[in-house]
Amino acid sequence: MTFAPPTIALHAMQRARRARGAVTARIAVPLIVIGLLTVGAVIVPILYHYDPLHADLLARLKPPGATLSDGSTAILGTDQVGSDLFAQMMDGIRVSLIVGAFTLLIAGVIGVLLGLLAGYFGGWFDAVLMRIADIQLAFPSILLAILIASVLGQGVMNVIIVLSIANWVVFARVTRSQVMSLKGREYVEAARTLGASHFHLIFRTLLPGCIAPILVIATVEFGQVILAEAALSFLGVGVPLGTPSLGSTIASGTQYLATAWWISTLPGIALLILVLATGILGDALRDRLDPRLRSA
Amino acid sequence: MVGYVIRRLLLAVFVLWGVATVVFVIVRMVPADPALLIAGETATPQQLAELRHQMGLDLPLIVQYGRYLGDALVGNFGNSYVLSVPAMYLIGQALPNTALLAVLALLLALAVSFPLGLLAALRVNRFGDRAVTTGSLIVQALPGFWVGVVLLLVFSRTLKWLPSAGLTDVQSLILPTIVLALPFIAILTRLTRSGLLEVIGEGYIQTARAKGLPERTVIFPHAIRNAIIPIITVVGLEFGTLLGGAVITETVFSFPGIGRLLVSSIQVRDYNVVQACVVIIAAAFVIINLIVDLLYAYLDPRMRLAK
Numbered sequence: 395m396t397f398a399p400p401t402i403a404l405h406a407m408q409r410a411r412r413a414r415g416a417v418t419a420r421i422a423v424p425l426i427v428i429g430l431l432t433v434g435a436v437i438v439p440i441l442y443h444y445d446p447l448h449a450d451l452l453a454r455l456k457p458p459g460a461t462l463s464d465g466s467t468a469i470l471g472t473d474q475v476g477s478d479l480f481a482q483m484m485d486g487i488r489v490s491l492i493v494g495a496f497t498l499l500i501a502g503v504i505g506v507l508l509g510l511l512a513g514y515f516g517g518w519f520d521a522v523l524m525r526i527a528d529i530q531l532a533f534p535s536i537l538l539a540i541l542i543a544s545v546l547g548q549g550v551m552n553v554i555i556v557l558s559i560a561n562w563v564v565f566a567r568v569t570r571s572q573v574m575s576l577k578g579r580e581y582v583e584a585a586r587t588l589g590a591s592h593f594h595l596i597f598r599t600l601l602p603g604c605i606a607p608i609l610v611i612a613t614v615e616f617g618q619v620i621l622a623e624a625a626l627s628f629l630g631v632g633v634p635l636g637t638p639s640l641g642s643t644i645a646s647g648t649q650y651l652a653t654a655w656w657i658s659t660l661p662g663i664a665l666l667i668l669v670l671a672t673g674i675l676g677d678a679l680r681d682r683l684d685p686r687l688r689s690a
Numbered sequence: 691m692v693g694y695v696i697r698r699l700l701l702a703v704f705v706l707w708g709v710a711t712v713v714f715v716i717v718r719m720v721p722a723d724p725a726l727l728i729a730g731e732t733a734t735p736q737q738l739a740e741l742r743h744q745m746g747l748d749l750p751l752i753v754q755y756g757r758y759l760g761d762a763l764v765g766n767f768g769n770s771y772v773l774s775v776p777a778m779y780l781i782g783q784a785l786p787n788t789a790l791l792a793v794l795a796l797l798l799a800l801a802v803s804f805p806l807g808l809l810a811a812l813r814v815n816r817f818g819d820r821a822v823t824t825g826s827l828i829v830q831a832l833p834g835f836w837v838g839v840v841l842l843l844v845f846s847r848t849l850k851w852l853p854s855a856g857l858t859d860v861q862s863l864i865l866p867t868i869v870l871a872l873p874f875i876a877i878l879t880r881l882t883r884s885g886l887l888e889v890i891g892e893g894y895i896q897t898a899r900a901k902g903l904p905e906r907t908v909i910f911p912h913a914i915r916n917a918i919i920p921i922i923t924v925v926g927l928e929f930g931t932l933l934g935g936a937v938i939t940e941t942v943f944s945f946p947g948i949g950r951l952l953v954s955s956i957q958v959r960d961y962n963v964v965q966a967c968v969v970i971i972a973a974a975f976v977i978i979n980l981i982v983d984l985l986y987a988y989l990d991p992r993m994r995l996a997k
Binding site: 525526528532533535540541542544545617621628631641644648651652655658659662665669670673674677 | 709836
C-alpha cells in the first residue's frame with residue numbers, strides 16, 4: 395500500500411464527516427420527538443381538563459375534527475364514552491413513558507449490578523446467575539410477563555414489576571460480557587497492582603467502561619418495554635380500568651371498528667412514533683458510542 | 691461431538707426443570723383458592739375441605755411439588771377447572787393450529803427477508819439498501835396487535851376480502867400469518883444484510899473474484915453458504931419471540947391456538963391450563979433451540995470443539 399492520492403483522501407474525509415453528521419441528526423431528531431411527546435403527555439391532559447372516568451354520552455364516537463356541543467373541536471375525535479381521543483392518547487403516552495422509565499431504572503440497576511458482580515468475581519455466583527438467565531430466556535418474555543401479571547393483578551406498579559423481572563437479564567448479560575472483556579486490560583491490572591479494593595475496581599474502574607453498551611441497550615429496551623406494556627394492557631392484564639394506556643384504548647376501540655375507526659388506529663400511530671424514535675436513537679447511539687456493537 | 695450433544699441435552703433438561711419449577715411457584719402464589727374456583731361461592735366449608743383433599747391441596751408444598759413434577763413428566767397437568775377435561779387435551783387441540791401458524795409465518799419471513807437482505811447487501815449504502823434498512827426499522831417498531839387490528843379494519847371490515855376471526859378455511863390464515871411474520875421479516879432482513887456484508891469482506895471472496903468468476907457465482911454458492919449459519923441460529927433464538935407473538939396475534943384474530951387458550955384461561959383463572967400452556971410453550975422453545983444448536987454444530991465443525 396502506498397499513499398492514497400490526496401483527492402481520494404479528501405473525499406474519504408468528507409464522507410466520514412458527512413456520516414458523522416448523519417449520526418448526529420439520527421440522535422437529535424428522535425430526542426426532539428421524544429421530548430415533544432413527553433411535554434405533550436404532561437401538558438395536554440391538563441389543558442383539556444382530561445378525566446379518564448368522566449363520560450359525556452352526547453359526545454361519544456365523534457369523528458376527528460367534529461365540533462362538540464360546548465363549541466370545542468375534538469381534533470382526533472372522541473371515544474365510546476365521549477372522551478377526547480387526543481387528550482386520552484397523550485395521557486396514555488404519559489403512562490407508557492412512566493412505565494418505560496421506571497422499568498429501565500429497576501431492571502437496569504439490578505441487571506447491571508448482578509452483571510458486574512458475576513463478571514468480576516466469576517465462580518459459582520456467575521454460574522448460578524447465568525443458569526437463571528438460561529431458564530428465563532427459555533420463556534418468551536411476554537409470556538413470563540403475562541403469567542406474573544395474571545398473578546399480581548392489574549396496576550401500573552405491577553406492570554413495572556413484571557416488566558423489570560422480564561428485562562433485567564439483558565442488562566446482566568451485556569454488563570457481564572463487557573466486564574469480562576475489560577477485566578484483562580492493562581488499566582484494570584494497573585489499578586489492581588496499585589492496591590485498589592474490589593469496590594473501587596468494580597464501580598470506579600470497570601463500570602465506566604460498561605456505560606456505553608448499557609446506554610445503547612437501555613435505549614433499545616425502552617421501546618420494547620413500552621410495546622410490552624401496551625401489549626399487556628391490550629390483553630387486559632396491564633394497567634387497570636380507568637387508567638388510559640395506548641394498549642387499552644386500542645383494545646376498547648376494536649368493538650367499534652365498523653363505526654369509529656379512529657379509536658383503535660390513532661393510538662397505534664402514536665405508539666409507533668414513540669417506539670420508532672427510540673429504535674432510531676438506539677441505532678444511532680450504537681454507531682456513535684460503540685462501533686463494535688454495530689448490527690446492520 | 692458426542693460430548694457436545696450430551697452437554698447440550700443436559701442443559702435442555704435443566705432448563706425445562708427450571709421452567710416447570712418457576713411456573714409451579716408463580717401459580718402457587720395466586721391468591722385465589724382453586725377449590726373455591728371449582729366448587730363455586732355456594733360450597734360449604736366441608737365440601738371445600740373435601741375437594742382440597744381430593745386435589746391434594748392439603749399436602750405439604752414440597753409433596754405437591756414432587757407430584758406436580760412427576761405428573762408433568764408424563765404430560766399430566768390435571769383437569770381444566772372450567773371444562774373438566776384434561777388440560778393436555780385442550781392443548782392437543784390448540785397446539786397443531788399454532789404450529790401451523792408459526793411454520794407459515796417462518797416460511798413467509800424467510801421468503802421475504804432473504805431477497806430483501808440480499809438486495810440491501812449488494813446495493814450497500816445506495817437507495818435500495820437505505821429503503822430496506824429504514825423499512826425494517828419501522829416494521830420492528832410496529833405493535834403487532836395494532837397491525838392486526840388495522841388489517842382487520844381494512845381487509846375484513848372495509849374491503850370484506852378476508853374473514854375476521856377463527857380458523858375456518860385457508861383464507862383465515864392469511865392475516866394472522868402476516869402479522870406474526872412481520873417482526874421476523876425485519877430481524878432476518880437486517881441479519882441477512884449484515885451477514886452477507888461480513889462474508890463479502892473475507893479473503894476467499896476476493897480470491898473468487900480475482901479468479902475472474904462472474905459475480906453471480908461469487909455471491910450464490912460462495913458467500914451465501916457461510917452467511918446462512920448465523921441466520922439459522924437467530925431463527926432458533928427468535929422462535930421464542932414468534933411463540934410470544936402468537937399469544938397476541940391469536941388473541942386479536944380469535945385464532946384457536948395455544949396462545950389464545952393461555953389468555954382465555956388466565957381470564958377465567960383456569961390455572962391448570964395456564965400452567966400446562968406455559969410449560970408446553972417453553973418446552974417447544976427449548977426443543978427447537980436444541981435442534982438448532984445441534985444443526986449448527988453439524989454445519990460448522992468449529993462449534994463442536996468450542997467450550
